[in-house]
Each structure stands twice: as structure tokens, then as C-alpha cells.
Amino acid sequence: MTTIPAVLPDFTLGEPSIDHDHRIIRDLILALRDAVADGDTEAQGELGEALVRHIKTHFMVEELLMRLYKYPDAEAHVAEHQVVLDRLRRVTTDLRSGDAPASLRDLDALLAWRTAHIGQADAAYRDYLRNTGALRHLE
Numbered sequence: 001m002t003t004i005p006a007v008l009p010d011f012t013l014g015e016p017s018i019d020h021d022h023r024i025i026r027d028l029i030l031a032l033r034d035a036v037a038d039g040d041t042e043a044q045g046e047l048g049e050a051l052v053r054h055i056k057t058h059f060m061v062e063e064l065l066m067r068l069y070k071y072p073d074a075e076a077h078v079a080e081h082q083v084v085l086d087r088l089r090r091v092t093t094d095l096r097s098g099d100a101p102a103s104l105r106d107l108d109a110l111l112a113w114r115t116a117h118i119g120q121a122d123a124a125y126r127d128y129l130r131n132t133g134a135l136r137h138l139e
């Protein structure tokens with residue numbers, strides 16, 4: 001059961017490798033939201049683990065690129081990632097305790113964070129990497 005509109009306003013950065021990761025994160029959040037709304041605890045466990053793993057890997061890649069190409073605002077960007085990792089821990093705790101309303105609120109906050117972060121912080125580092133020519137190595 002889809003509980004929020006399937007078509008969400010979304011940003012793409014025009015860089016396939018980054019956009020692919022961002023799309024998977026969105027789709028995992030939406031699938032997890034559905035699992036919570038349906039009370040499917042097995043799917044919640046699997047999707048929750050996949051979401052944490054995928055987000056951590058994505059952050060590691062972004063942070064590595066920023067370090068490799070000496071992105072000047074890396075510290076602030078990494079701090080934003082830390083905030084979402086804290087939020088993810090809260091999602092995991094709420095899922096384990098079976099608190100569906102809190103889980104849905106956390107997941108909605110995660111979706112809103114994702115959209116804002118991509119549109120601002122990720123767009124800024126994408127511009128920097130483009131200007132340095134670093135993104136050509138990823139194609």
C-alpha cells in the first residue's frame with residue numbers, strides 16, 4: 001500500500017552514478033514506509049537494513065570524492081551526513097519498538113532531508129567536482 005504520492009518532486013544532479021544512488025535511497029525509504037503501513041515486520045527488517053547499508057555506502061563514496069578532490073566545504077557536508085545517520089538510528093529504534101506512527105514520521109523526515117540535501121549540499125559538491133573535471137573519471 002502506497003501511503004504517500006508515488007510521484008514526488010525530486011532533484012536529479014545530472015550525474016548518473018550519483019543520481020542512481022539517490023534514487024535507490026528514495027525507493028528504499030518508500031518501500032520501508034509501505035512495509036510499516038502494512039505492518040509487515042519481516043520486510044521492515046530487511047528494508048531497514050538495506051537502507052542503512054546503502055546510505056552509509058553512499059555517504060562513504062561522496063566523502064571519499066570530496067577528500068580526493070579537496071572539496072573546500074567537505075566538513076559541513078559530512079556534518080549533514082552525520083545528522084542523517086543519527087536520524088537513521090532513530091528510525092531503527094522506532095522500527096524495533098513497533099511504533100508505526102513514529103517510524104512513519106521519521107521516514108517522512110528522512111525523505112524531506114534527502115530532497116533538501118540533494119538540492120543544496122550535493123548540488124554544490126557536484127558543481128565543484130564538475131569544475132575540477134573530477135566527474136569525468138567516473139563516467
Ligand SMILES: [Fe+2]
Pocket residue numbers: 022058062118122
Ligand atoms: Fe548524496
Ligand SMILES: [Fe+2]
Pocket residue numbers: 062077081117121122
Ligand atoms: Fe551528500
